[in-house]
Amino acid sequence: MAPSPARLTVATWNVNGLRARARRIEGWLARNRVDVLLVSETRADPGDPAEAALLYDGRHLHHHSRPGGRNGVAISATRPLKDPLDGFDAPIAAELRHRAEDEGWDATWCDDARLTSAVVDGVRVASVYVPNGRTLDHPHYRYKLAWLDALDAQVRAWAAQGPLVVGGDLNVAPTDLDCWNPRAWRGRTHVSPPERERVAALTTAGGGPLVDLWRACHGEEAVGFTWWNYRTLGFQKGQGLRIDLLLATEDLADRARCEVDVDERAAEGPSDHAPVVATLRRPA
């Protein structure tokens, strides 16, 4: 078997509908031949013909989605995807269901297709789509917090086993610097302290196992939004959030590079999210 290459390129992209974005995805993959693309919000059935975009030029695909459902996550890679896992490990999923009962939110939400992972060249890679939360007083917000707790447990279990990359739409702007106008966002989801605490706990900033790659590469003062509201024409106004994150264990994060592909968001017929791309170095 061929030795693992020294570098691993990984991207995350909330495509906001695989069918609507198929042509853009194929063009993007032709220009950006990343080893791994972690896709969120496919909003497509398993086996949808639009999956062809993620199979571009012989790529391997694992797509986790529900028929007729929303959400949907996928992994597209140049090399084979081994040991694919959809959703949380059974004990973590069971705990999430208990939370639904205890906290009075809809337990069927536990069946949402929001997490999938696989092993590529010895590295576990996971694509996540964190619940939106809607408003702070909505049951979906309690679901969001419980889901982030489940993700924390899952990430710690995986990180204890070896190198790990987690990427996706976290639907949380980790700090005020990741929000175009923290004052305007006060009292809304994506910036509330409980969800920020949970994202911080995943990362080295909060004592967790994963490096927030974009933040580590660009320092504590930089601004790097990944999402801009269609409705308010946020992109044209520079009004965005940094909610799409690439997180990696420290062994992979050493001297990593990470950029947001703002040009893709500026293009014709874009997703409301831009891709985030990182180059990782494998430990020797």
Place this chain on the structure above:
DNA sequence: ATGTCGTCCGCGGGACGA
């Protein structure tokens, strides 16, 4: 901002979610 998108249901355009 009641703004814009993508999708569902189901066949026309309203409802929903982000």
